[in-house]
Amino acid sequence: MLNNHTSEHFSFLGINNQSNLTDMRCRTTFYTALGRLLMVDLGEDEDQYEQFMLPLTAAFEAVAQMFSTNSFNEQEAKRTLVGLVRDLRGIAFAFNAKTSFMMLFEWIYPSYMPILQRAIELWYHDPACTTPVLKLMAELVHNRSQRLQFDVSSPNGILLFRETSKMITMYGNRILTLGEVPKDQVYALKLKGISICFSMLKAALSGSYVNFGVFRLYGDDALDNALQTFIKLLLSIPHSDLLDYPKLSQSYYSLLEVLTQDHMNFIASLEPHVIMYILSSISEGLTALDTMVCTGCCSCLDHIVTYLFKQLSRSNKKRTAPLNQESDRFLHIMQQHPEMIQQMLSTVLNIIIFEDCRNQWSMSRPLLGLILLNEKYFSDLRSSIVNSQPPEKQQAMHLCFENLMEGIERNLLTKNRDRFTQNLSAFRREVNDSMKNSTYGVNSNDMMS
Numbered sequence: 442m443l444n445n446h447t448s449e450h451f452s453f454l455g456i457n458n459q460s461n462l463t464d465m466r467c468r469t470t471f472y473t474a475l476g477r478l479l480m481v482d483l484g485e486d487e488d489q490y491e492q493f494m495l496p497l498t499a500a501f502e503a504v505a506q507m508f509s510t511n512s513f514n515e516q517e518a519k520r521t522l523v524g525l526v527r528d529l530r531g532i533a534f535a536f537n538a539k540t541s542f543m544m545l546f547e548w549i550y551p552s553y554m555p556i557l558q559r560a561i562e563l564w565y566h567d568p569a570c571t572t573p574v575l576k577l578m579a580e581l582v583h584n585r586s587q588r589l590q591f592d593v594s595s596p597n598g599i600l601l602f603r604e605t606s607k608m609i610t611m612y613g614n615r616i617l618t619l620g621e622v623p624k625d626q627v628y629a630l631k632l633k634g635i636s637i638c639f640s641m642l643k644a645a646l647s648g649s650y651v652n653f654g655v656f657r658l659y660g661d662d663a664l665d666n667a668l669q670t671f672i673k674l675l676l677s678i679p680h681s682d683l684l685d686y687p688k689l690s691q692s693y694y695s696l697l698e699v700l701t702q703d704h705m706n707f708i709a710s711l712e713p714h715v716i717m718y719i720l721s722s723i724s725e726g727l728t729a730l731d732t733m734v735c736t737g738c739c740s741c742l743d744h745i746v747t748y749l750f751k752q753l754s755r756s757n758k759k760r761t762a763p764l765n766q767e768s769d770r771f772l773h774i775m776q777q778h779p780e781m782i783q784q785m786l787s788t789v790l791n792i793i794i795f796e797d798c799r800n801q802w803s804m805s806r807p808l809l810g811l812i813l814l815n816e817k818y819f820s821d822l823r824s825s826i827v828n829s830q831p832p833e834k835q836q837a838m839h840l841c842f843e844n845l846m847e848g849i850e851r852n853l854l855t856k857n858r859d860r861f862t863q864n865l866s867a868f869r870r871e872v873n874d875s876m877k878n879s880t881y882g883v884n885s886n887d888m889m890s
Contacts, residue, residue, distance in 0.1 A: 476534070529545075532545060599652075613638060616635065728788065752764060789808050813851055838872070
């Protein structure tokens with residue numbers, strides 16, 4: 442099988458013009474199996490690897506040949522390319538060790554990357570072609586099992602990110618020219634591709650094989666282009682769609698988590714309306730049914746609140762250097778719109794007190810920062826929650842809140858946060874007990890009457 446994976450022996454590897462392009466999905470599974478079989482004895486044997494790749498090399502050369510002529514059979518080119526990238530994605534998925542993955546990487550880069558870029562440029566409006574290409578790229582930048590480890594002197598990590606940035610930028614700018622898409626086709630034609638781009642960018646940003654500081658240092662705009670395209674794509678999606686499509690919401694919120702953790706200066710430098718869009722998407726995600734989305738939002742909020750708290754502390758200390766422009770502007774926007782952060786404080790507190798909170802630890806992390814940034818608002822909120830209780834329960838509820846802030850200092854150091862998280866667990870238990878007793882009391886009175 443490893444020596445004979447051609448259409449002669451496996452008819453589904455051929456180009457059948459009658460079948461649907463999506464029917465080629467089985468090829469990814471087939472090549473994942475072949476890739477795993479190959480890995481058993483491959484080791485560092487490059488000759489064996491090249492022998493195995495011969496049919497795929499021939500297919501790539503055929504597509505390159507077609508693209509180099511002005512008139513080529515588009516159907517044939519599409520089918521050859523889609524089949525090929527599905528095969529390659531299966532191999533890339535199976536190669537989760539450094540040696541084998543490097544063989545694949547050196548085979549595909551730089552020789553065949555331009556062909557993938559050209560395909561996106563030509564057929565951006567046809568998801569049957571773009572989805573497999575984008576998914577292959579997302580797989581190649583995924584540092585699965587630490588397989589993407591480049592030598593200290595190798596520029597390959599940066600070069601791979603450049604290719605990723607080029608593909609996201611090209612696809613993003615092209616897909617935004619589609620104009621109005623009917624509601625029933627918006628996911629297939631537009632949102633699915635955007636979702637894969639978000640996953641691709643997240644994998645590249647969190648793979649730990651690129652030092653992103655070098656881009657600005659050397660005036661390379663690859664990182665900026667990818668991030669600016671992300672913002673353009675994001676603003677083209679209505680808020681409701683972000684949560685209506687599960688795959689899109691998962692890829693968006695997990696990307697946002699990485700951005701708020703490692704690229705907060707970029708977030709802070711955005712226009713006010715973009716910052717408000719991102720914050721309201723976090724606010725809506727906090728109440729999402731999908732626990733993964735909800736946890737991701739808590740993490741994003743924690744990073745943002747921590748950043749804000751640090752900048753505020755710095756601006757209050759007169760002796761330190763002045764804040765940079767981005768931080769200063771971000772602080773200014775947040776001070777102009779305190780209602781956004783206050784609403785999130787109210788949401789998180791309500792979920793913890795009144796709902797079945799499945800991710801209490803995640804919820805506790807941003808809560809302390811939210812309280813410290815809005816002490817007066819928290820005090821009002823606390824009073825209204827206490828006053829909403831039956832008179833005989835108010836004292837107990839007041840005590841619960843007192844215990845919550847017991848021993849908590851005005852900082853976000855790890856020790857202080859951990860103490861707050863412990864206090865919050867006790868707070869939730871006490872509040873639940875208090876509420877259970879009050880409902881029990883009501884019921885027993887009803888029975889008596």
